[in-house]
Amino acid sequence: MNDIQAHRCDVLIIGGGMAAAWAAIAAAKTGAITIMVDKGYVGTSGVTATGGPNHWWVPPDPGKRREVIERKLAAGLGLGDPEWMERVIDTTWRTLPELAPYYPFGSDGKGGRYYSGVRGAEYMRALRAYALAAGARILDHHPATQLLVNGDGAVRGARGHARLIRRDWEIQAGAVIMATGGCAFRSGLLGSHGNTGDGYLMAVEAGAELSGMEFSIQYSVSPAWASTRTLPYGAARYYDVDGEEIVQPPRGHAHFQALGAALLTGPVYADLIDAPSALPPVLHDIQPFTPPPFVRKGVDLFKERWPIKLFGEGTIRGNGGLRIRDGNCRTNVPGLFAAGDAATRELATGAISGGGAVNSAWALTSGQIAGAAAAKEALAGRRRTMEQLRSAASAAIHPVAAERPVDRKAIEADIDHHMNGYQHALWRSERQLTDSLKVLEAHWRAIRDHGRAEGLSLVSLRETAAMTATARWCTAAALSRRESRGIHVRIDAPELDAGSGARLLTGGLDMIWTRPEQQRYAEAAA
Amino acid sequence: MITHIFEDLCDNCNDCVAICPSHVLDAGEGAPVIARLDQCQTCYMCELYCVSDAIYVGPDAHAAEIIDPEAIRLSGHLGRIRHDHGWDRPDAPGHLDHYRLLGPLLQEGIETAESRYQTLKTDGL
Incomplete structure (x- = not known):
């Protein structure tokens, strides 16, 4: 060294x-x-x-x-x-x-x-x-x-x-x-x-x-083929595969659920016929990165219908x-x-x-x-x-069992599915979160037990480990907060619970814990 | 994804290798080499930073594209992103004068969608 x-x-x-x-x-x-x-x-x-x-x-x-x-x-x-x-x-x-x-x-x-x-x-x-x-x-x-x-x-x-x-x-x-x-x-x-x-x-x-x-859980709408900034899409109308307009509130969880539900059954299209009339002439000047994904695809974003995707923002x-x-x-x-x-x-x-x-x-x-x-x-x-x-690190550096190749691509595909997949993220429930956590636990153990790499490969394997760990913390916290509050929405607990008004802490590696914050720092200092 | 580097336009400065946030490029004998295409996130930063306008990024973030370089050369795409940013003339007056319109235009769009939704809901659609 x-x-x-x-x-x-x-x-x-x-x-x-x-x-x-x-x-x-x-x-x-x-x-x-x-x-x-x-x-x-x-x-x-x-x-x-x-x-x-x-x-x-x-x-x-x-x-x-x-x-x-x-x-x-x-x-x-x-x-x-x-x-x-x-x-x-x-x-x-x-x-x-x-x-x-x-x-x-x-x-x-x-x-x-x-x-x-x-x-x-x-x-x-x-x-x-x-x-x-x-x-x-x-x-x-x-x-x-x-x-x-x-x-x-x-x-x-x-x-x-x-x-x-x-x-x-x-x-x-x-x-x-x-x-x-x-x-x-x-x-x-x-x-x-x-x-x-x-x-x-x-x-x-x-x-x-x-x-x-x-x-x-947050998403942003973009054309299906590339994530862009979202300035043009505020007034977008959305259509299902049969051309029927999808009536949905333009913001919030219900907006994502309506689009997510449609996307789970087939392509969803957007058009911008209702976009502010002042927008098309200045879009390239305000957000020069936004038009090229359309122009280069040969799509007129203000006149045609184009397929969308919701990109997870974690x-x-x-x-x-x-x-x-x-x-x-x-x-x-x-x-x-x-x-x-x-x-x-x-x-x-x-x-x-x-x-x-x-x-x-x-x-x-x-x-x-x-x-x-x-x-x-x-x-x-x-x-x-x-x-x-x-x-302080161990995952992907000091495996606890025999060193074995870790299939990073497969793990990352699973993480994407469980964290960004509409059916999981937009319809959180105890059962669904528990199932996700099981899958994520298995991946964490695989990395923890067998993963080992150096140099550039270590950077990549640590990224996979970090995403796996983060997915577990998000899922465990979502499981623990048995209510809906703000952008955390549970279909099996759709109301805000007045008794759950504390921040929720989480941590741990092999054993993940969660607990409500007992004392805020201002109180701790007093 | 990054699709093509025009070797005759490239001045081999390797700035794109240095500024690519996801380590897609390696320095080559002449022009840089697209070494890790799977890491390309289609962010167009290489085009923005290329003073020679020698790079073309395809619009699809999920799949590599096959292009006709000569058609791209004539398309007007090369250098467009850098020009629209005014990247090479940061001190030019008026350069970001439209930028303040971003918030109001975004808000206008959302309000349009909101009132349309209220109407559709009342109509029972």
């Missing part, structure tokens, strides 16, 4: 999307030696780069903000946190305009600049430039495979593989921020190929807890993720912080989807908070003596 690439730093950020970049900026600004490692390229990786995130945007008018927060709190069905909402709104408002030297904010149509919505590719290009200017070091194509912990179990670094140069790397750090994004179980959702839940797995192996994993537009233990984005594992979709977004949005705007504001804010807090902690601990570190 003498050709291992080794580094030391104060703050290590794992991930390369907007939360990771905002964290790197905040950490580097304090003077902390900051390294960002991303599986792909910081600028194109993840779901922000191909998207166009709006941000929760409320001017600093105390009355107005209070009103917005009260509304959001009610919509979140008891799981949101008003103090976090206030911080998210305020941090976003103050911070986003800092990007002006790197991002060409357009006109707001009233003589000012339009800040709240940004186009993904330019946004991520700007965040990369800003992070570099702040002094962060970026290591692209450096997927992390495992966390390093000291004798006390505190996270002090990570290991992975530099895939363009085919060398393993090891980075020791004073603090680590997990910003690896959510997981859509490789549904094909645009930009989500790398979002395989790696950070959830690495963190849970180190002892972290997850929260809100039952809030993991915990990307869902809410679940690493439990945040305090106001500095600490997880319950010392030395480990979480930001963006890798963390639970219940604090900002409760039981409903944060959609684009709240989730983006959360990513920015949690990145900024985690970056500054991790830097402070790392700088304070700089004079710590050299520690013996060990890997």
Whole structure:
């Protein structure tokens, strides 16, 4: 192992999307030696780069903000946190305009600049430039495979593989921020190929807890042949294979169920004859990635009918993720912080989807908070003596039984079926969730017992392991929450149960546990 | 999925190898090589970052396509995504001036669908 690439730093950020970049900026600004490692390229990786995130945007008018927060709190069905909402709104408002030297904010149509919505590719290009200017070091194509912990179990670094140069790397750090994004179980959702839940797995192996994993059912409509952004489809009409219009509410679980039920029996078609008349001339200018999948297929998206598919969004537009233990984005594992979709977004949005705007504001804010807090902690601990570190990971590295090939493709197909398959995700019930869990358990055991790989193959096998683990946590949490609340809908428990108003925690590897959160961090601190 | 790299247009800068988020490409002797097509998510980022407009991504995310490169060359697709983004002129004035319309247009579509649904429901369809 003498050709291992080794580094030391104060703050290590794992991930390369907007939360990771905002964290790197905040950490580097304090003077902390900051390294960002991303599986792909910081600028194109993840779901922000191909998207166009709006941000929760409320001017600093105390009355107005209070009103917005009260509304959001009610919509979140008891799981949101008003103090976090206030911080998210305020941090976003103050911070986003800092990007002006790197991002060409357009006109707001009233003589000012339009800040709240940004186009993904330019946004991520700007965040990369800003992070570099702040002094962060970026290591692209450096997927992390495992966390390093000291004798006390505190996270002090990570290991992975530099895939363009085919060398393993090891980075020791004073603090680590997990910003690896959510997981859509490789549904094909645009930009989500790398979002395989790696950070959830690495963190849970180190002892972290997850929260809100039952809030993991969301879909977006796209043409059947490719996932796109969804701007044009708001007014879409849908038709079954016989050309009969499918009457369905345009949003929410019933919308997905109506389309899902039709898709389970045959192709479903959409047309955009009701689309806003101002849209066709400007679509290519607003979302230049959206027309090519149609134009290149020879389909006129505004005039013809075309087949659709619902692409699963998992915990990307869902809410679940690493439990945040305090106001500095600490997880319950010392030395480990979480930001963006890798963390639970219940604090900002409760039981409903944060959609684009709240989730983006959360990513920015949690990145900024985690970056500054991790830097402070790392700088304070700089004079710590050299520690013996060990890997916290085991799956796909140390099989517990005889090494045997693992059929990754078959496992991933099953995960897609059980997590994104309409018949499972849109009609959750005790029986169906129990059946899914059995299948997923068997796959976890196969990887755990027999999987072993190195280098590039280890990166892939760990992705499969992470998706399997994430699917199990989502399913176990959905099984435990015996009610319907927000985006978690059970057909065998369709009502909200007033006694189930606590956040639901989950974790564990071979034995998965769930329990209601007894004490929120604010109460714990008091 | 990424379908073709026009070798005569490619300047062998390998930027696409570096920026591909899912490690589809390897540096080659000349033009980059499509080494792991199964990892391509059809995100078009390689087209966006290709200063030579030498890359064509097919529209189907699930299957590789067979294309006639000469027809693609004449189709107007090459470089279109980069041009529409204004990627090579980030500081040009007015570049993102329509972007503020995204939210209102999205909202208008949803409201149209909502009122149509209310009408259809009342009509008992």
